[in-house]
Amino acid sequence: MTLAAPHPGAHGGPLAARLAGVRSSPVRDLLALVDRPGVISFAGGLPAPELFDVEGLRAAYAEVLTGPAARRNLQYAPTEGDPALRAAVAARMTGRGLPTTTEQLLVTTGSQQALTLVAAALLDPGAVVAVEEPTYLAALQVFQLAGASVVPVASDADGVDPDDLARVLAEHRPALVYLVPTFANPTGRTLPEERRRAVVELTARHGTWVVEDDPYGELRYDGAPVPAMAAQPGADEHVLHLGSFSKTGAPGLRLGWLRAPERLLRPMTVAKQAADLHTSTVDQAAGAAYLASADLDAHVARLCAVYRSRRDAMLAALPSTLPPGSTWTRPEGGMFVWARLPGGVDTAALLPAALAADVAYVPGASFFCGEPDHATLRLSFTTHTEDEIAAGTARLAVVLRG
Structure with a gap:
């Protein structure tokens, strides 16, 4: 059989339609622009690299790559994740007030993958997702890529407004509600416990899944911890909790996890099998070894002490940095301050001048x-x-x- 020659200048067919409405992340785009000496970037939500526990992580990798277990730690592994790592994460979550068993956890390649798996398992094209406005932009990318219709829920200084959520649930019947209730990205706000209870009750009544994205929860600098949404009464069967080692350990490890009702773990596991078979075996083994040998509580306390001082420096500088009439949040933890300038200013239009001055924001x-x-x-x-x-x-x- 003779094959037809490709048409001159042909470059393949069109892209999948699902990509048409997915915008590039300005944060990822900015990272490429500001990666030059002298730039001070407030754009990326990046942990401080000088605070990485390099020695502790090096020792953990040396341990798992030494002796008879070394070859096993370089082999394929179960999709659900390293049993020792799952047990360590479950114990830590339980200690933080969210009772968790190993059987409720799926290890993922960062919590971003957990969000992608949730979308794959729970959202059909055209499904509605409700999100707090504003919200984590990479979550918007995930939902758009899944073909979902994303609708906003109003928020105020305390986070998502339960009254507006009730309206959205009644009018739009979303399949899923996505929230970052603790030190939210981008606003830094924390949802009070009474609102968490209201969200759990409302969504349970409507039979709606809730995704609680919690990458920043351990980075608290002031105030008392607020129990997770997944720990609220009535949350067991419909609230999914996403966690990550990226902000307390190192983002380059790409270790995250999904805590879900056990009936969901099987379809989530199938979705992960289709995505990447399993998260890196050696990274999981090193993560488990690190959690077994290191004092992570002491490490997190050090992070909080340093980040508290940096947050305070940022807040102290803002009155003389932003124009009169500006407003901004005062986060009790996390990584972000959210600001609003007065009048009809467009901060995107001002960004080129900021980059020319060797400073960046989102x-x-x-x-x-x-x-x-x-x-x-x-x-x-x-x-x-x-x-x-x-x-x-x-x-x-x-x-x-000006």
């Missing part, structure tokens, strides 16, 4: 699924020292205050 419009507020921006305070924050905000003041 314009806020990308965090909205509905009508964007162009006068908003997100600032991350964890990556830089107090002196660098002072220098970066001084550069930003020249741009934002």
